[in-house]
Amino acid sequence: TAGKPITCKAAVAWEPNKPLSVETVEVAPPKANEVRLKVIANALCHTDIYTLEGQDPEGKFPSILGHEAGCIVESVGEGVTSVKPGDKVIPCYTPECGDCLFCHSEKTNLCPTIRSTQGQGVMPDGTTRFSINGEPIYHFMGCSTFSEYTVVADISCAKIPDDAPLDVMCLFGCGVTTGLGAVFNTCKVEPGSSVAVWGLGAVGLAVIQAAKKAGASRIFALDTNTSKFSMAEKLGATDCVNPNDFDQPIQQVLVEKTGWGIDYTFDATGNTDVMRAALESSHRGWGKSCVIGVAAAGHEISTRPFQLVTGRWWGGTAFGGYKSRSEYGGESTIV
Ligand code: AHE
Ligand code: ZN
Numbered sequence: 222t223a224g225k226p227i228t229c230k231a232a233v234a235w236e237p238n239k240p241l242s243v244e245t246v247e248v249a250p251p252k253a254n255e256v257r258l259k260v261i262a263n264a265l266c267h268t269d270i271y272t273l274e275g276q277d278p279e280g281k282f283p284s285i286l287g288h289e290a291g292c293i294v295e296s297v298g299e300g301v302t303s304v305k306p307g308d309k310v311i312p313c314y315t316p317e318c319g320d321c322l323f324c325h326s327e328k329t330n331l332c333p334t335i336r337s338t339q340g341q342g343v344m345p346d347g348t349t350r351f352s353i354n355g356e357p358i359y360h361f362m363g364c365s366t367f368s369e370y371t372v373v374a375d376i377s378c379a380k381i382p383d384d385a386p387l388d389v390m391c392l393f394g395c396g397v398t399t400g401l402g403a404v405f406n407t408c409k410v411e412p413g414s415s416v417a418v419w420g421l422g423a424v425g426l427a428v429i430q431a432a433k434k435a436g437a438s439r440i441f442a443l444d445t446n447t448s449k450f451s452m453a454e455k456l457g458a459t460d461c462v463n464p465n466d467f468d469q470p471i472q473q474v475l476v477e478k479t480g481w482g483i484d485y486t487f488d489a490t491g492n493t494d495v496m497r498a499a500l501e502s503s504h505r506g507w508g509k510s511c512v513i514g515v516a517a518a519g520h521e522i523s524t525r526p527f528q529l530v531t532g533r534w535w536g537g538t539a540f541g542g543y544k545s546r547s548e549y550g551g552e553s554t555i556v
Contacts, residue, residue, distance in 0.1 A: 402541015
């Protein structure tokens with residue numbers, strides 16, 4: 222199949238708020254520095270739904286969504302040396318070119334090398350590899366894994382060990398990586414500290430697992446859906462809290478429960494009121510609050526600046542701060 226178009230099935234998002242529709246698509250061969258992948262396993266991230274709902278200012282239609290997958294390299298374009306046909310890879314929406322200002326910095330993983338074309342739903346040369354009857358279908362987050370085959374940039378392909386199970390490893394394409402990295406890389410949670418996380422989906426549960434591994438002594442797990450609590454407890458949460466059980470704002474409840482607040486707080490909901498509550502629940506003098514969730518278009522955060530003047534830090538994370546290609550595989554801190 223190398224060098225030739227592949228005809229396969231893909232779930233196409235034709236327009237916002239319409240169900241995905243399974244179509245026959247043509248997937249062109251990879252151009253220079255591109256890789257064509259056979260997609261073996263997918264997980265669903267809320268960002269796919271958020272984009273399908275028309276909430277992402279960068280959302281393009283028609284497109285192929287999906288960005289949490291385990292894949293096998295089918296063929297590579299000219300100049301690709303980092304992976305070869307048959308390799309197992311995770312497509313990463315945060316690439317790592319290894320040779321830019323950001324990749325050279327230890328402070329960030331935010332390689333911008335292909336970010337602008339990725340946001341426009343096209344490959345770095347400005348065109349798409351997907352089409353239906355000759356009409357282009359846009360890419361999404363540089364991954365587009367809701368297709369039997371996809372094409373991504375080589376700098377977006379993290380090679381993983383040959384024996385890695387793709388149906389599990391797909392979670393490292395976004396949710397689990399993000400939650401673990403928020404704790405280990407972005408906040409650097411220390412033993413004995415207190416942690417709180419809002420939103421007990423894949424990301425929030427990964428935050429709990431990482432916090433436990435980091436030695437946090439108290440881990441608050443917050444959600445309005447109490448059916449999530451048993452899993453949170455199994456993974457290490459010490460206190461499960463439903464904010465709807467209280468008349469006062471949850472930040473007031475948590476500060477009262479703990480004395481001065483919580484050392485590290487995480488939003489894994491994308492709700493800007495929750496982001497504020499997380500910041501205001503963090504500890505006077507040193508609390509760090511990390512925004513992980515993606516807010517809908519037009520939503521903004523606010524708090525009294527006094528919250529920051531009195532020693533709280535508000536920050537965020539993308540892909541958990543992991544440099545996507547070099548931090549997977551044998552030397553990885555997460556696998
Ligand atoms: N495209 C949106 C922003 C979407 C967003 O914030 N994406 C997160 C990853 S969500 C994973 O499920 C992210 O890491 N963004 C960094 C990046 O470079 O996109 C918008 O507001 O335009
Ligand atoms: Zn995601």
